[in-house]
Amino acid sequence: FPVTIICFTVVSEDEIWDDDYFSLTDFAGGDWENLIETNRQVNAINLYFVEDVNRGGRASGFLFSTVTSFPTVSISREVYGTNIFNTFILAHEIGHCLGLLHTHETASCVENIERTGANANCTTCGDYLCDTPADHGLGISTSNVNDLDCSYIGGATLNSLPYTPDTRNIMSYTLPDCMLDFTAGQGNRMRNFMLNTTNLDYYMIPFNRAVS
Helix, strand or coil, X not given: CCCCCCCXXXXXXXXXXXXXXXXXXXXXXXXXXXXXXXXXXXXXXXXXXXXXXXXXXXXXXXXXXXXXCCCEEEEECEEXXXXXXXXXXXXXXXXXXXXXXXXXXXXXXXXCCCCCXXXXXXXXXXXXXXXXXXXXXXXXXXXXXCCCCCCECCCCEECCEECCCCCCECCCCCCHHHCCECCHXXXXXXXXXXXXXXXXXXXXXXXXXXXX
16 A cells, blocks of 8 residues: 555455345445355455445444454445546555544544644544545545546635645545545554554464465
8 A cells, every 4th residue: 555564465365156246236235244254264354346336345344333243345346437446445445444534534523624723623533634634525526526637626615714635545535536645644543553453463464474
Protein backbone atom coordinates (compact mmCIF):
# COMPACT_ATOMS: atom_id res chain seq x y z
CA PHE A 1 0.00 0.00 0.00
CA PRO A 2 1.23 3.56 -0.61
CA VAL A 3 3.14 5.10 2.35
CA THR A 4 2.09 2.33 4.74
CA ILE A 5 5.11 -0.01 4.62
CA ILE A 6 2.64 -2.88 5.08
CA CYS A 7 3.09 -6.03 3.00
CA PHE A 8 0.80 -8.99 2.35
CA THR A 9 1.28 -12.56 1.19
CA VAL A 10 -1.25 -14.86 -0.47
CA VAL A 11 -2.01 -17.92 1.65
CA SER A 12 -4.04 -19.75 -0.99
CA GLU A 13 -6.44 -19.27 -3.89
CA ASP A 14 -9.61 -21.14 -4.77
CA GLU A 15 -12.59 -20.83 -7.11
CA ILE A 16 -16.13 -21.33 -5.84
CA TRP A 17 -18.42 -22.75 -8.53
CA ASP A 18 -21.84 -21.43 -7.56
CA ASP A 19 -24.03 -19.20 -9.75
CA ASP A 20 -25.99 -17.90 -6.75
CA TYR A 21 -22.84 -16.62 -5.06
CA PHE A 22 -21.39 -15.23 -8.29
CA SER A 23 -24.60 -13.29 -8.99
CA LEU A 24 -25.10 -11.73 -5.57
CA THR A 25 -27.05 -8.45 -5.56
CA ASP A 26 -25.80 -7.21 -2.19
CA PHE A 27 -23.07 -7.83 0.36
CA ALA A 28 -25.69 -8.61 2.99
CA GLY A 29 -28.24 -11.32 3.60
CA GLY A 30 -28.11 -15.09 3.75
CA ASP A 31 -26.41 -15.83 0.42
CA TRP A 32 -23.56 -13.44 1.18
CA GLU A 33 -23.20 -14.75 4.74
CA ASN A 34 -23.00 -18.30 3.38
CA LEU A 35 -20.44 -17.22 0.78
CA ILE A 36 -17.99 -15.80 3.32
CA GLU A 37 -18.14 -19.07 5.25
CA THR A 38 -17.15 -21.03 2.12
CA ASN A 39 -13.59 -22.42 1.93
CA ARG A 40 -12.59 -20.11 4.76
CA GLN A 41 -8.91 -19.83 5.70
CA VAL A 42 -8.65 -19.37 9.46
CA ASN A 43 -5.27 -17.59 9.47
CA ALA A 44 -5.88 -14.95 6.80
CA ILE A 45 -8.11 -12.10 5.71
CA ASN A 46 -10.47 -13.92 3.37
CA LEU A 47 -11.18 -12.19 0.04
CA TYR A 48 -14.24 -12.97 -2.07
CA PHE A 49 -14.62 -11.63 -5.62
CA VAL A 50 -18.02 -11.69 -7.32
CA GLU A 51 -19.47 -10.25 -10.52
CA ASP A 52 -21.74 -7.24 -10.11
CA VAL A 53 -23.07 -6.15 -6.70
CA ASN A 54 -24.72 -2.81 -5.93
CA ARG A 55 -21.63 -1.58 -4.09
CA GLY A 56 -17.94 -1.98 -4.70
CA GLY A 57 -16.93 -3.82 -1.55
CA ARG A 58 -17.53 -4.58 2.08
CA ALA A 59 -15.26 -5.36 5.00
CA SER A 60 -16.67 -7.51 7.77
CA GLY A 61 -15.45 -9.48 10.75
CA PHE A 62 -14.50 -8.93 14.36
CA LEU A 63 -13.43 -5.34 13.68
CA PHE A 64 -16.56 -3.77 12.20
CA SER A 65 -19.51 -6.15 12.39
CA THR A 66 -20.85 -9.18 14.20
CA VAL A 67 -21.70 -11.10 11.03
CA THR A 68 -18.49 -13.08 11.40
CA SER A 69 -15.77 -13.50 14.01
CA PHE A 70 -13.00 -13.36 11.39
CA PRO A 71 -11.97 -10.66 8.89
CA THR A 72 -13.34 -10.91 5.36
CA VAL A 73 -13.44 -8.58 2.37
CA SER A 74 -15.96 -8.92 -0.44
CA ILE A 75 -15.32 -7.18 -3.76
CA SER A 76 -17.56 -6.74 -6.80
CA ARG A 77 -15.95 -6.74 -10.25
CA GLU A 78 -17.98 -3.84 -11.62
CA VAL A 79 -19.99 -0.99 -10.08
CA TYR A 80 -21.36 2.08 -11.87
CA GLY A 81 -19.63 0.89 -15.06
CA THR A 82 -16.20 0.92 -13.39
CA ASN A 83 -13.98 -2.17 -13.29
CA ILE A 84 -13.35 -2.27 -9.55
CA PHE A 85 -10.41 -4.65 -9.95
CA ASN A 86 -8.48 -1.77 -11.56
CA THR A 87 -9.05 0.56 -8.59
CA PHE A 88 -8.00 0.79 -4.93
CA ILE A 89 -11.36 -0.48 -3.62
CA LEU A 90 -9.58 -3.55 -2.25
CA ALA A 91 -7.13 -1.29 -0.40
CA HIS A 92 -10.12 0.67 0.97
CA GLU A 93 -11.70 -2.46 2.44
CA ILE A 94 -8.41 -3.79 3.80
CA GLY A 95 -7.96 -0.36 5.40
CA HIS A 96 -11.11 -1.05 7.40
CA CYS A 97 -9.68 -4.40 8.53
CA LEU A 98 -6.63 -2.51 9.80
CA GLY A 99 -8.52 0.09 11.81
CA LEU A 100 -9.28 2.91 9.36
CA LEU A 101 -12.60 4.73 9.15
CA HIS A 102 -14.07 6.56 6.17
CA THR A 103 -12.81 10.13 5.88
CA HIS A 104 -16.44 11.27 6.25
CA GLU A 105 -17.11 9.15 9.33
CA THR A 106 -19.43 10.91 11.78
CA ALA A 107 -20.47 8.13 14.14
CA SER A 108 -19.63 10.20 17.22
CA CYS A 109 -19.70 13.80 16.00
CA VAL A 110 -19.23 15.98 12.93
CA GLU A 111 -15.62 16.88 12.18
CA ASN A 112 -15.02 20.62 11.86
CA ILE A 113 -13.04 21.98 8.93
CA GLU A 114 -10.51 23.81 11.13
CA ARG A 115 -7.31 21.93 11.88
CA THR A 116 -5.97 24.28 14.57
CA GLY A 117 -7.52 26.55 17.17
CA ALA A 118 -10.50 26.23 19.49
CA ASN A 119 -12.80 24.73 16.86
CA ALA A 120 -10.43 21.97 15.78
CA ASN A 121 -11.80 18.54 16.72
CA CYS A 122 -10.08 16.29 14.20
CA THR A 123 -8.63 14.01 16.90
CA THR A 124 -12.02 13.30 18.47
CA CYS A 125 -14.48 13.44 15.54
CA GLY A 126 -14.75 12.25 11.96
CA ASP A 127 -12.06 9.65 11.25
CA TYR A 128 -9.95 10.90 14.21
CA LEU A 129 -7.05 11.89 11.94
CA CYS A 130 -5.95 15.49 11.37
CA ASP A 131 -4.03 14.96 8.14
CA THR A 132 -7.23 13.93 6.34
CA PRO A 133 -9.31 17.04 5.56
CA ALA A 134 -12.87 17.18 6.86
CA ASP A 135 -15.20 15.37 4.47
CA HIS A 136 -18.98 15.77 4.42
CA GLY A 137 -19.44 12.57 2.39
CA LEU A 138 -18.81 12.54 -1.35
CA GLY A 139 -21.36 9.83 -2.05
CA ILE A 140 -19.37 8.27 -4.93
CA SER A 141 -21.01 10.88 -7.15
CA THR A 142 -19.95 12.99 -10.13
CA SER A 143 -22.01 15.81 -8.62
CA ASN A 144 -19.31 16.06 -5.96
CA VAL A 145 -16.19 14.89 -7.80
CA ASN A 146 -15.16 15.80 -11.35
CA ASP A 147 -14.55 12.50 -13.13
CA LEU A 148 -12.02 14.11 -15.49
CA ASP A 149 -9.52 15.49 -12.96
CA CYS A 150 -10.92 14.25 -9.61
CA SER A 151 -11.32 17.80 -8.30
CA TYR A 152 -13.98 18.54 -5.68
CA ILE A 153 -16.99 20.33 -7.17
CA GLY A 154 -19.59 19.76 -4.44
CA GLY A 155 -19.37 23.23 -2.92
CA ALA A 156 -20.55 22.14 0.53
CA THR A 157 -19.80 24.33 3.56
CA LEU A 158 -19.80 23.96 7.34
CA ASN A 159 -20.11 26.98 9.63
CA SER A 160 -19.58 29.22 6.57
CA LEU A 161 -16.27 27.51 5.72
CA PRO A 162 -15.87 25.55 2.48
CA TYR A 163 -15.11 21.84 2.54
CA THR A 164 -11.94 20.83 0.71
CA PRO A 165 -12.04 17.03 1.00
CA ASP A 166 -9.20 14.89 -0.31
CA THR A 167 -10.79 13.30 -3.38
CA ARG A 168 -7.71 11.12 -3.89
CA ASN A 169 -7.86 9.47 -0.48
CA ILE A 170 -8.43 5.74 -0.55
CA MET A 171 -10.76 5.85 2.48
CA SER A 172 -12.99 8.52 0.95
CA TYR A 173 -16.25 7.83 -0.87
CA THR A 174 -14.67 9.46 -3.89
CA LEU A 175 -15.02 8.01 -7.39
CA PRO A 176 -13.25 4.62 -7.50
CA ASP A 177 -10.95 5.77 -10.33
CA CYS A 178 -9.80 8.72 -8.18
CA MET A 179 -8.59 6.66 -5.21
CA LEU A 180 -4.81 6.90 -4.98
CA ASP A 181 -3.28 7.60 -1.55
CA PHE A 182 -3.30 7.02 2.16
CA THR A 183 -1.99 9.82 4.37
CA ALA A 184 0.95 9.37 6.72
CA GLY A 185 -1.50 9.46 9.62
CA GLN A 186 -3.53 6.65 8.08
CA GLY A 187 -0.37 4.61 7.59
CA ASN A 188 0.58 5.13 11.24
CA ARG A 189 -2.95 4.22 12.36
CA MET A 190 -2.83 0.92 10.47
CA ARG A 191 0.64 -0.03 11.71
CA ASN A 192 -0.25 0.84 15.30
CA PHE A 193 -3.50 -1.09 14.98
CA MET A 194 -1.61 -4.16 13.81
CA LEU A 195 0.92 -3.88 16.62
CA ASN A 196 -1.54 -3.14 19.43
CA THR A 197 -4.63 -5.21 18.55
CA THR A 198 -4.19 -8.75 19.83
CA ASN A 199 -7.04 -10.03 17.65
CA LEU A 200 -4.81 -9.48 14.62
CA ASP A 201 -1.89 -11.53 15.96
CA TYR A 202 -3.18 -14.70 14.31
CA TYR A 203 -3.21 -13.02 10.89
CA MET A 204 0.29 -11.56 10.92
CA ILE A 205 3.57 -13.10 9.77
CA PRO A 206 6.48 -12.73 12.22
CA PHE A 207 9.52 -10.99 10.78
CA ASN A 208 11.63 -14.10 11.20
CA ARG A 209 9.36 -16.39 9.19
CA ALA A 210 10.51 -17.33 5.70
CA VAL A 211 7.79 -17.12 3.04
CA SER A 212 8.49 -18.92 -0.23
